[in-house]
Amino acid sequence: MNFDPKPGAVERETGTRPSQLRQWPVQMHLVPPTAPFLNDADLLLAADCVPFAYADFHKDFLRDKALLIGCPKLDDGQAYLRKLTAMLQHNNIRRLTVVHMEVPCCSGLIAIARQALAASGKVIPFETIRIGIQGDRK
Numbered sequence: 001m002n003f004d005p006k007p008g009a010v011e012r013e014t015g016t017r018p019s020q021l022r023q024w025p026v027q028m029h030l031v032p033p034t035a036p037f038l039n040d041a042d043l044l045l046a047a048d049c050v051p052f053a054y055a056d057f058h059k060d061f062l063r064d065k066a067l068l069i070g071c072p073k074l075d076d077g078q079a080y081l082r083k084l085t086a087m088l089q090h091n092n093i094r095r096l097t098v099v100h101m102e103v104p105c106c107s108g109l110i111a112i113a114r115q116a117l118a119a120s121g122k123v124i125p126f127e128t129i130r131i132g133i134q135g136d137r138k
Helices: 057-062 077-090 104-120
Strands: 042-047 066-070 095-101 126-131
Touching: 042 057, 042 104, 057 095, 066 077, 077 104, 095 104, 104 126
Parallel strands: 042 066, 042 095, 095 126
Antiparallel strands: none
């Protein structure tokens, strides 16, 4: 698909903004369930495409959060489910937020998060945020 910028979408910015990323790695497959940065964290689970589609991802979503990224369509959803469940069980996660694209395949990330929460036996505040394919918040 080809997208034309919306009128007025070209923004003139000067300077740079600092990254809000607090840890490495960010790929869910690479993060061990007992990674120290997960304990006492607000956890942000983001679909791979979101930071590319949503221009202010760092400013609006990432600040003060531990980040995990993945794609429920291209990656092993059962492996994600097992890993996220273990992360929730082994850590004091304060909040879980899933940021996903509006495309149907991204709903798998929400399902994985809900199933992991249920399997963990913990009650944790949970939120989903949907991003449109043109980068708007839905």
